């Protein structure tokens with residue numbers, strides 16, 4: 001910007017000098033328009049085709065008195081220099097172009113009109129001219145009186161003036177104007193860039209809630225100014241929108257998958273149940289009491305399964321919608337764990353798996369929603385028993401610390417493969433896929449446990465080694481947290 005201002009200042013100075021010169025030349029040519037005429041009318045300069053040199057040099061002297069820059073020449077009709085008052089060696093050409101003289105006399109062009117300076121044929125100067133008549137030869141003009149104005153003399157005087165106070169004042173004025181323009185432009189720029197910066201901040205703020213998505217697609221690596229920054233912010237925004245779009249698409253895909261899974265899982269027990277009941281109706285008479293009882297048991301088992309599935313789905317939907325808020329209260333965690341162990345005792349004995357509580361008798365309390373935590377423990381212990389073979393061990397342990405109590409459910413069962421580990425908390429995820437369907441697994445238990453603990457501000461962690469066992473860990477608050 002400074003460069004532009006300086007360039008503009010220099011250009012302005014040049015234009016000023018040029019226009020001053022043009023103005024001077026026009027003015028000077030106008031003022032001296034009749035100078036040549038006076039000289040011509042003063043005395044005949046040519047008579048009988050002969051140049052009167054004496055009269056010419058005398059008139060030249062007089063003209064110089066009127067205008068010291070005037071240089072007088074007598075020209076023939078074709079522009080040949082017939083006479084002048086200079087030493088002969090100073091005149092370089094012997095003929096000059098009469099075009100500008102005719103232009104001036106006929107006033108066919110606006111002033112200033114410039115003609116050749118015979119002493120310096122390369123440069124052009126303003127002049128005054130008038131036709132010269134030979135009194136003894138009346139058929140036409142004998143030539144012209146050609147007065148070069150401001151010849152070399154003008155240059156000398158102009159050079160003297162160029163260092164004057166006036167010139168310096170003009171220069172200082174221009175510099176001051178340039179400074180003022182620079183200051184004004186700087187203010188304007190800072191005003192504009194401040195607004196740009198604000199815009200950048202706004203756009204950046206838009207992307208800030210997801211800082212992990214702030215990967216510029218192809219932003220400027222090292223922003224140099226606010227506009228680069230704005231461009232980067234726009235790129236950030238674009239990439240955020242892009243990622244949000246793909247996460248929306250992924251969500252949509254998951255939702256479709258979920259619906260397919262749900263309908264599949266609901267349909268299987270329903271059709272089985274329907275099949276048994278229909279058989280019972282059709283073959284009512286022919287069935288013996290034991291088979292009938294068997295059919296009824298199977299139908300009942302599938303109805304219970306269906307009920308559990310619907311209950312699980314309902315719970316998950318409630319947790320997701322946020323309409324389920326845990327009711328926090330202080331309760332005895334030890335007692336709860338004993339109750340849950342009691343619930344599974346029979347199942348454990350049947351499976352010949354030992355179910356232990358560690359430490360067995362320490363009284364530990366927690367601050368949480370008791371029925372939801374019971375649900376978590378049931379899911380975890382249920383899984384542990386389900387996936388632990390005969391002779392294995394399942395243990396529930398509590399480790400109170402100053403701020404929280406750590407709960408873990410560990411088993412010595414089959415373990416979970418490394419690939420499956422990150423997915424076990426997904427809805428409908430079962431490591432063995434459809435093979436688990438027969439034993440009533442739906443892959444919802446861990447998803448529910450995870451959501452419940454999230455509602456408690458806690459996180460469920462899992463460590464597992466194949467064929468060695470699995471262990472789930474989570475923390476519960478000991479007391480109500482200060483709001």
Ligand SMILES: Nc1ncnc2c1ncn2[C@@H]1O[C@H](COP(=O)(O)OP(=O)(O)OP(=O)(O)O)[C@@H](O)[C@H]1O
Pocket residue numbers: 379383384387411413414415416424425429430431432436440441442443444445446447470
């Ligand atoms: N203790 C465990 N040992 C080995 N694998 C486990 C254990 N707990 C969970 N898993 C694996 O994680 C998967 C998901 O468990 P989750 O409790 O969500 O579903 P599920 O037990 O199969 O069915 P549901 O709990 O809905 O009846 C299980 O299918 C199983 O493969």
Ligand SMILES: [Mg+2]
Pocket residue numbers: 379382383444445446
């Ligand atoms: Mg389960």
